Amino acid sequence: MIAYYIKRILIMSLLSSMITACASPNLPPIKMVPKVDLPKFMGDWYVIAAIPTMIETESYNAVESYQLDKDGSIATTFTFNQGSLDGKLKTYKPRGFVVENSGNALWDMQFIWPIKAEYIIAYLNEDYTQTIIARNKRDFVWLMARTPTISDTEYRESIALIAKLGYDLSLLRKVPHNQNKHQ
Numbered sequence: 580m581i582a583y584y585i586k587r588i589l590i591m592s593l594l595s596s597m598i599t600a601c602a603s604p605n606l607p608p609i610k611m612v613p614k615v616d617l618p619k620f621m622g623d624w625y626v627i628a629a630i631p632t633m634i635e636t637e638s639y640n641a642v643e644s645y646q647l648d649k650d651g652s653i654a655t656t657f658t659f660n661q662g663s664l665d666g667k668l669k670t671y672k673p674r675g676f677v678v679e680n681s682g683n684a685l686w687d688m689q690f691i692w693p694i695k696a697e698y699i700i701a702y703l704n705e706d707y708t709q710t711i712i713a714r715n716k717r718d719f720v721w722l723m724a725r726t727p728t729i730s731d732t733e734y735r736e737s738i739a740l741i742a743k744l745g746y747d748l749s750l751l752r753k754v755p756h757n758q759n760k761h762q
Contacts, residue, residue: 606745609713611684612703617653617677619707620700621645624723626659627734630750632719634671637662639755643723645675652676653686664757702740711737717745727756 626641635641638659646654653675660666671690675698678685684703687695702711709729712721722737729737742748 606715606717608715609699609701609744611681612700613682613684615683615700615703616707617647617683620683620703620710621647621653622725624710624725625727625756626721626754627724627727627729628722628738628751628753630718630720630746631752634669635659636752637666638669639664639666640727640757641754643721655688659754664755701744702737709733709737711740711744713741713744713746717747720744720746720751727758 622645624643624645626635626638626643629635629638629641631638635657638661641657641659644656644658646656648654655673655675657671657673659669661669673688673690675686675688676695677683678687684700686698686700688698689695697714697716699713699715700710701713702709704710708725710723712723714720720741722734722741738748738751741751
């Protein structure tokens with residue numbers, strides 16, 4: 580029963596993204612970072628802000644966690660509280676597949692077989708503490724960090740980068756985090 584609802588949400592999300600893609604101006608492809616050290620990229624990433632998918636529009640305490648498996652795929656666990664800082668815990672487990680010859684910066688993320696969604700690492704700072712994940716459709720974007728908060732200056736700089744990628748910042752949602760929960 581739960582699988583049915585997840586499939587239904589993802590299908591609606593895909594249809595929504597197709598409509599968004601048709602309505603958006605024709606923008607150049609998003610540039611990926613040149614190289615990603617996958618083992619260094621693995622671990623927990625707190626979602627600081629996002630243009631969210633349908634399943635995460637009311638997410639709080641959102642964390643995306645990556646683990647590199649022996650076969651080269653990436654076991655992903657996405658958790659968040661639904662609707663409030665202490666809302667019901669939601670967990671999703673998509674799988675990432677690194678696209679060959681992409682410097683490990685382009686992944687196909689699979690929530691339901693056989694559908695894979697584009698996942699572009701468009702920004703990654705030198706010490707692997709902040710990243711921006713984007714899509715060429717400019718429908719979804721995620722600003723993530725290794726900590727549940729970043730400074731106001733870092734936030735403004737990251738949002739400016741997201742705008743330069745061609746995203747509509749009016750759709751961006753800052754994701755609240757309960758600081759006590761992450762300690």
